[in-house]
Amino acid sequence: MADDKHDTDLPEDDPNYRAPAEKALKEILETDKEDESLQKYKAALLGDGATGSAIIIDEKDPRKVIPKVLILKVDGRGDVELDLTGDLGKLKEKPFTIKEGVSYQMEIVFYVQREIVAGLKYVQGTYRKGIRVDKDSWMIGSYGPKKESQSYTTPADEAPSGMIARGSYTVKSTFIDDDKTEHLKWEWTFDIKKDWD
Numbered sequence: 393m394a395d396d397k398h399d400t401d402l403p404e405d406d407p408n409y410r411a412p413a414e415k416a417l418k419e420i421l422e423t424d425k426e427d428e429s430l431q432k433y434k435a436a437l438l439g440d441g442a443t444g445s446a447i448i449i450d451e452k453d454p455r456k457v458i459p460k461v462l463i464l465k466v467d468g469r470g471d472v473e474l475d476l477t478g479d480l481g482k483l484k485e486k487p488f489t490i491k492e493g494v495s496y497q498m499e500i501v502f503y504v505q506r507e508i509v510a511g512l513k514y515v516q517g518t519y520r521k522g523i524r525v526d527k528d529s530w531m532i533g534s535y536g537p538k539k540e541s542q543s544y545t546t547p548a549d550e551a552p553s554g555m556i557a558r559g560s561y562t563v564k565s566t567f568i569d570d571d572k573t574e575h576l577k578w579e580w581t582f583d584i585k586k587d588w589d
Contacts, residue, residue, distance in 0.1 A: 447537035449505040456509045457575040459567050460541060463499040466490060469588065480578040487560060487581035489589045493553035499545040500532070502567070502575075510534045511570030514544070519562045551584055558584050 449458055464472040472488050490496065500514055512533060518526040532544040551557075560583050567575040 447505050447539055449503045449539070453505075455575050456504060456506050456537075456573070457512060457535075457567060457569070458503040458505065459500065459576045460503065461501045462565070462580075463501065464488075464490075464496060465499060465545075466496045467494050469494075474580055476576060476578065483578060483580040484562065485581075487583050489583050489585050490551050491588050492551055492557060492584050492586060494551050495548050496551060497546050497548050499543055500567070501541050501543045503541055504535045504537045506537055508534060508536045509569050512575075513568050514546075514565070515568060516563050516565045519564065520559060525561075553584075558586060 459476045461476055462474040464474070466472070468491070474483055498514075511531070512535060513529055513531055515529045516527070517524050518528075528546075530544070530546050535542055560581060562579060562581050564577075564579050566577045569575070
């Protein structure tokens with residue numbers, strides 16, 4: 393799936409932004425131990441990880457971020473879930489329908505393990521007949537490792553409407569962080585129609 397077109401969907405670098413230096417979880421916990429309010433903040437951010445013991449969700453998975461599901465929340469319909477743990481190629485083969493003009497949001501559910509991840513982003517390019525028609529990037533934030541899943545929901549958006557907007561679309565998605573680590577890259581498809589199937 394890694395192709396040049398997909399790589400152009402990544403956010404452009406801001407020359408004034410410098411990602412923070414990566415620090416091990418234990419190093420972060422040891423810093424500023426005398427600052428009680430900072431220690432409370434670290435505990436809230438890290439949850440179980442604040443004890444200094446590594447949080448491992450999947451021993452076989454070396455990633456810090458394990459995306460689990462992308463949920464499409466569409467007004468007037470039940471949620472559509474895209475499982476990000478199985479055969480990602482199948483997501484492109486099974487398009488789902490969105491009624492033109494409806495409001496929708498996307499929720500991304502993921503786990504963070506091993507270390508803190510800084511500047512997590514969800515980036516997507518939307519294509520129709522091979523031409524990119526939209527590009528979006530959402531800053532999800534920085535997260536500490538936790539045994540529980542974590543999630544982010546995008547702001548509400550509206551599906552395009554009108555005869556020209558109707559048709560099939562391909563979305564190329566990437567879950568990436570400040571260190572340019574791509575935690576997952578996948579493609580999925582949807583159809584915009586005049587009405588629900």
